[in-house]
Amino acid sequence: MHIHKLEQYWFIAIAAVLGAFGAALFASILVFGVQVPTPVSRIDPQQISTAFPEPGLRDLGNKRYTAHFTAQTWFFTPKEIKVPRGAEVTFLVTSKDVTHGFFIEGHDVNLMLLPGQISQAVTQFNRPGTYNIICHEYCGAAHQTMVAKIIVTE
Amino acid sequence: MQAAHSPRRLPALTFPSFAMLASEQWLVGSHILTALAALFLGIFLGPFQAFRRSPFFMETFTDWQIPFFSYYYQALTVHGVINALFFTTFFIVGFSYFVTQRSLERPLWQPSVAWAAFASIFIGLGLVLYAIMAQRASVLYTFYPPLIAHPTFYIGLVLMVVGTWLVALNLFMTYASWRSDHPGEPVPLAVFALLTNFAMWCVGTLGVAAEILFMLLPMSLGWVKTTDSQAARALFWFFGHPLVYFWLIPAYVSWYTMLPKQTNSKLFSDPLGRVAFLMLMIFSTPVAVHHMFTDPGISMVSKAIHTFFTFIVAIPSLMTAFNVGAMLERAGRKRGGTGPLSWLWHQDFGNPVVAAQICAMILFIMGGFSGIIQASLTLNIALHNTSWIPGHFHMTLASATALTFMGITYWLLPLIRNRALWNRKVALGQVYTWLVGMLLFGHGMGAAGIAGAPRRTDFAGSPAGYLSVEAIPWLNSAAIGGAILLLSSILFYVNVIGTLAFSTKPVEDEAPISTTGDPHAPLILERWSLWLGIMFVLIVIAWGPVFAQVFDFTNGFKSLPFSPMGSPMQIK
Numbered sequence: 162m163h164i165h166k167l168e169q170y171w172f173i174a175i176a177a178v179l180g181a182f183g184a185a186l187f188a189s190i191l192v193f194g195v196q197v198p199t200p201v202s203r204i205d206p207q208q209i210s211t212a213f214p215e216p217g218l219r220d221l222g223n224k225r226y227t228a229h230f231t232a233q234t235w236f237f238t239p240k241e242i243k244v245p246r247g248a249e250v251t252f253l254v255t256s257k258d259v260t261h262g263f264f265i266e267g268h269d270v271n272l273m274l275l276p277g278q279i280s281q282a283v284t285q286f287n288r289p290g291t292y293n294i295i296c297h298e299y300c301g302a303a304h305q306t307m308v309a310k311i312i313v314t315e
Numbered sequence: 316m317q318a319a320h321s322p323r324r325l326p327a328l329t330f331p332s333f334a335m336l337a338s339e340q341w342l343v344g345s346h347i348l349t350a351l352a353a354l355f356l357g358i359f360l361g362p363f364q365a366f367r368r369s370p371f372f373m374e375t376f377t378d379w380q381i382p383f384f385s386y387y388y389q390a391l392t393v394h395g396v397i398n399a400l401f402f403t404t405f406f407i408v409g410f411s412y413f414v415t416q417r418s419l420e421r422p423l424w425q426p427s428v429a430w431a432a433f434a435s436i437f438i439g440l441g442l443v444l445y446a447i448m449a450q451r452a453s454v455l456y457t458f459y460p461p462l463i464a465h466p467t468f469y470i471g472l473v474l475m476v477v478g479t480w481l482v483a484l485n486l487f488m489t490y491a492s493w494r495s496d497h498p499g500e501p502v503p504l505a506v507f508a509l510l511t512n513f514a515m516w517c518v519g520t521l522g523v524a525a526e527i528l529f530m531l532l533p534m535s536l537g538w539v540k541t542t543d544s545q546a547a548r549a550l551f552w553f554f555g556h557p558l559v560y561f562w563l564i565p566a567y568v569s570w571y572t573m574l575p576k577q578t579n580s581k582l583f584s585d586p587l588g589r590v591a592f593l594m595l596m597i598f599s600t601p602v603a604v605h606h607m608f609t610d611p612g613i614s615m616v617s618k619a620i621h622t623f624f625t626f627i628v629a630i631p632s633l634m635t636a637f638n639v640g641a642m643l644e645r646a647g648r649k650r651g652g653t654g655p656l657s658w659l660w661h662q663d664f665g666n667p668v669v670a671a672q673i674c675a676m677i678l679f680i681m682g683g684f685s686g687i688i689q690a691s692l693t694l695n696i697a698l699h700n701t702s703w704i705p706g707h708f709h710m711t712l713a714s715a716t717a718l719t720f721m722g723i724t725y726w727l728l729p730l731i732r733n734r735a736l737w738n739r740k741v742a743l744g745q746v747y748t749w750l751v752g753m754l755l756f757g758h759g760m761g762a763a764g765i766a767g768a769p770r771r772t773d774f775a776g777s778p779a780g781y782l783s784v785e786a787i788p789w790l791n792s793a794a795i796g797g798a799i800l801l802l803s804s805i806l807f808y809v810n811v812i813g814t815l816a817f818s819t820k821p822v823e824d825e826a827p828i829s830t831t832g833d834p835h836a837p838l839i840l841e842r843w844s845l846w847l848g849i850m851f852v853l854i855v856i857a858w859g860p861v862f863a864q865v866f867d868f869t870n871g872f873k874s875l876p877f878s879p880m881g882s883p884m885q886i887k
Contacts, residue, residue, distance in 0.1 A: 162586050162837050171637045178633075179626045186622070186691050195693040197608060199615045203870045234877070259877050260459045260544050262700055266767045266783055271696045273610045275544040276461060276874035280611040293781065297700040297769035299455055301462065301879040302386065305777045 198272055198280055201253070206276035209257050213279075218242045218250075230254040230294075230309070232261040232274050234301050237294060237309035245314050249285045262297035265311065273298060286313040325496060327420040333822045335730050339416065342429055344731040346409025349437065350402050351724065351811055354717075357397035358804045360390045361713075365756065365797025368702075370787050372794050373775045387773035388453045388879065395456030396447065399558075399712060401440045404475060406720050407565045408432070408482050411509045413727070414568065415486055417828040418503040424488035428481050435478030442471030453879045455771060457551060460531060460542045463876040469532040476520050476527075483513040494841075501832035502841060504585050505572040511596040512564040514847065518854070519557025519600060526550035534876050543872040545612035546865040553858065556603035560595050562712055566675065566719035567592070570639045573723075573827035574672050578663055580646035583638045585833030589840045591631035591638070597850045598628035601857030608695040617861050618692060624857060625690045632683055639676070667742035668824065671722025674750040675715050681757060682710030702790075703764025705771075706757045714753050721745070721807055726824035728814050735820035737813030745806035752799030759793025762786075 164172075189195045204212050209231060216238045219227045228250050231238045244250060254263050254274055261274040265284065272280040274296075286292075296307035330336060335343065363381040366372045373379065384390040416423060423429055446452035451465030458464060490502065490510055502510075526547050533539040575582050582588065604621035607613055647658025663669040685707040689698045698704065729736050736742060764770070766785035774782060774790070782790070839845070865871070 163835065164587065165584065167641075168584065168587065168637060171634075175630055175633045179629060182687060182691060183623075183626055186693060189691075189693040195696065197615060197618060197692055197696065198611055200612055200864070203612075203867065205870075206874045258875075259461050260548075262769070264700065264767070264769065269696050271609050271699050273607070273700075275548070275611060277543055277871055278545055278611040293767075293783075295767070295769055295781070297772070298459075299388065299771045301877070302388065302453070303776070304388070304771075305773045305775075305781070308778065308781055 195269065196283060198282060201279040201281045203277055204255055204279055206255070206257060209255065213255055214253075218244065224248050226250045228252050230263070231257055232263065232296065232307075233257040234259060235296070235303040235307040237263075237296070237307070239309065241310045241312065243312045243314060244286055246289050247285070247287060248313070249283065251281065251283045253279055253281050255279045259300050260298050261300050261307070262295070264295045264297040266292045266295070268292065271297075286311070289313045289315050325421055325492070328416070328422060329420070330417050330826070330828075332825045333730075334733055338422070338426065339413065340731060340733075342423075342426065342433075343409045343413045343727075345433060346405050346412070347724070347727060347731060349440075350405035350409065350720075351728075353397050353405060353440065354402040355808060357394050357402055358807075359801070360384075360394040361398075362794075362797035362801035362804075364391060364394065365794045365800075367773055367775045369791045369794030369797075370774065370782065371791040379775075385450055386453070387775070388455065388771075389447060389450060391771060392447050392453050392455050393444075396443060397440075398717075399456050399562075400472075400475065401436075401443070403562050403712075403716065404436060404479060406723075407512075407561065408436070408479070410565055410568075410720075410723065410727070411482070411486060411513070413826075414505045414509060414828065415489055417826060418506045418830055419489060419493045420830055421489065421493060424485050424492065428485050432478040432481035432485070435474045435481065439471040439474030439478065442467040442474065444471075446471065450880075457555075458531070459551070460534065460544055460547045461874045461876050462879050463531065463535050464879075466532060466535045469527050469535055473524070473527055473532070476524055479513075479516060479520065483517050486510065486513055499838070501589075501834065501836035501838060503572070503829050503832045504582075504588055504836075505568045505829065507589050507832065507841070508564055508568045508571065508592045510843075511592040512561060514843070515557050515564075515596040515599050515850075516561050518847075518850065519554045519561070522550045522553025523555075526554075541873050541875060543865070543867075544874060545610060546871065548607060548610065549613075549861055549865045552603040552606045553600065555606055557599040559708075559711065560599045562716040564592065564595060566716045567635060569719050569723055570635070570672055570676070572829055574639070574669065575642050575646075576825075576827040576829075577666070577669050577672075578643065578646035579649060580642050583641035583645075586836045586840070587634060588638055589836055591634045593840060593846050594631040594634075595628065597846060597853065598624055598631075600850065601853040602628050602690075604857075604861060605690045605692075605695070608692055609699045612865055613861055614864060617857070617864070620857050622690065622692045624853070626687075629683070629687055636680075636683075643673070665743065667736075667739055667746055668722050668725050670743060670746045671718050671725065671749075674746055675718040675722070677750065678710050678714030678718065678753055678757070681754075682707060682715055685710060685757075685761060698764060700770055701764030702760040702768045702770045702793075706760030706764060706793075709753060709760070710757045714749075714757075718746070718749055718753075721749070724807075724811070726827070728811065729818070729822045729824060730826060732815055732818065733822065734814060734818035735823045737810050737818040741806050741810050741813075745803050745810065748799050748803035748806065752796045752803055754796070756793045756796030756800060759789045759791075759796055761789075763789035763793065 256274040294309040446468035452468035647661040652658030652661030768786040
């Protein structure tokens, strides 16, 4: 099949552009350490109260924390947590009923919450303020009211 | 097959250039008019949602509700299901029948099967609409369980999918009989593209068919007690990404094979067009985990594999940019464009059919790049389920596809009605208001998404402080875009109704059909077993591990169904 010279140049341009995007993607993972949600473990959504730790913040010392959350229509438990500036928090979240989302304003935490799965993300809170945790997946009639808060203190 | 019983060469059927045969008029007309009627319902709900999401609008008109609908998510379900699933399907099927019969110069394999398919999809539309309007199916067009809708919603979707399988069978058999009559000749490019489209559709719909038939419908009927959200999402998106190319390829058919005639130009390369369509077909499925990058149940390796193939599937669209761009350059130079760039503005911008397609391409450039950005695994963390995503797909589905389909309507509807388009100036006004409105809307949604505004959320009912202050101006500008799109939609339907009821002039635009393919197109491109075989291998590589992860019948499949009206009300 004959391919015109101009089109051959275009193929090189396509390869260069996509190659550059791909390289940036690799760099974001390998150099900057951006983490993508990966499987943690399954859970029986009907046994959350026994199989999942009590929701809340736990201080591991050295400014490291874990925060367990459960989601159900239409609220998160806990509704609010407070962490000091510089805290590195590991979020472990699951849903008790339908599909929900877990999105923290201004931070790289963006998780789907599926009944039967535990979702995990780690982030650091460096700017004091109050940040919304928003359910960003449609979960029924009052979805738009489903929000919790993280207060980052000085 | 048929060829064994019929004479070796079916005499070519001649189609009038400025009219339709009666059989064509009924079949194509029924599909296109149903599509436009469905779109009428879906299109006007779009701006209303943009208004509900605009803090300025809702402060000005406190407690404003979307007219005729009980609540936001019911209207959003209609907007998504009707526009994305039924308007597109009816239009694509009618358009595909028209293009296939005329390009191959022969009737469809079985008109009766075509009518059976129409009936199936039509009844499907009726059942789905019933379920949504009866407030039993506010589950949006992605219908993720364990939210469960009324059984009529799922039965309607099954009828729609089964109808499209009959359509595919009809097109494949029509092609097969043409093929046996024309050994050694490449099929016209438009038909080649539509064959890839329906082959891809038949593979992709297996996912959603399995999801509905084995998981959702039995649960909705109460036969199955528990389900698995992650498994259902995997099956849905196995279908969901082929679905977006199912919308796109018919628009490409118009750009590749019709726009050259409408601009008095010539396509740069027919064979490379075929390669692009084959690539879209082959790589449509092993990419779809990019819709589930933030899902907890899929491994990093699978996410990386699908990211890689997503970059590959950008290639056919970038090839299209060159091929169609070179064709437009030729058209612009014929109209007096000189130098490296001035052909760009020497286009036939006064012809609504041409203008619609060029505006669709301009918007699709934004759609393509926003797509590559959000499909980049790590950037997706910032964008997943924010309003950036609907911003993106309004640049693809609602622009590349819908605006091109509007441009097609401006020459196809006159052929159906046997009268000229009612008013070309109104049509031009429609096209340019769509361009401006969609740019404002898409940009507003994208910027609000970067500022953290979630998608598919009725902000009017949110608690104070829900939205970040950075998102608010962009939601307002998106609503201004919505208002302009509302005007554009009104202009479109004024012309549709004007053409059907008030136009008196004879048809002006010829049917832009080619009955031959480029003789240089290698016949290996039509060796379907080879390409479908490669597609199958890639599906096994990309999806085998995903399905192995999500289908765990021991530890998974434990979640109960819920109604979208709220916990703890469960469906019996």
